[in-house]
């Protein structure tokens with residue numbers, strides 16, 4: 001790139017190009033961003049297909065030095081652009097994403113996803129599961145930050161949907177799913193969670209208002225590899241209104257920051273920030289999503 005220029009279609013501070021022949025194999029802190037411009041199973045407010053573009057654009061509002069975290073953004077990461085998502089076909093889109101993420105993992109690059117609807121998380125986690133000796137997620141803890149449980153087996157008859165994503169993740173046999181910020185679910189989902197209390201832990205938004213420290217202590221004690229999935233609707237609509245399904249009484253940006261700081265020294269295998277549904281420059285939802293990715297990467301510095 002020519003000095004004095006920037007590329008708004010790439011996340012701020014990303015490296016220019018990957019030399020696939022010379023990727024250090026002993027470095028476990030290389031990251032690759034992939035956008036998934038897909039929103040075909042959305043049930044309410046459409047537009048998350050524009051999320052990757054608008055979140056990248058918003059990433060240019062931050063500085064190289066992260067004042068809050070007292071860190072410089074010198075983590076090595078690449079922005080590979082957007083998946084060729086297949087409109088109307090969630091399964092094919094997830095299969096394609098699985099192939100792409102497998103490629104990244106085989107090149108020792110850990111994936112970061114910008115959604116797009118939450119259903120795409122299945123593609124990235126299937127690739128991570130395939131890369132495990134056990135061929136599943138039995139060693140991995142899923143930190144799932146969301147207003148919704150998304151753990152119903154099928155939604156309107158569809159197995160692959162933004163509303164069923166955590167059931168599809170559950171099918172991959174994770175060690176544990178920790179659901180944070182929950183304030184919307186069906187009775188069937190509550191019963192499923194109760195039935196599988198050995199594998200699913202809940203921190204509802206209401207409980208977190210009383211004690212956030214309890215959550216941080218719980219996360220601090222994690223010893224296993226982690227995958228972090230953030231649906232932006234975990235945030236209160238005051239901070240993130242441009243979403244598929246906003247729900248009032250949510251978390252604050254500071255809450256998310258505290259979670260990321262708490263997990264900064266853990267073995268994170270992958271990370272996604274989903275559901276930003278805006279096509280407007282300067283959108284607050286996109287700025288908060290970009291900040292989450294910026295903070296995550298700054299903390300890996």
Ligand SMILES: [Mn+2]
Pocket residue numbers: 146147148231233234245
């Ligand atoms: Mn949600």
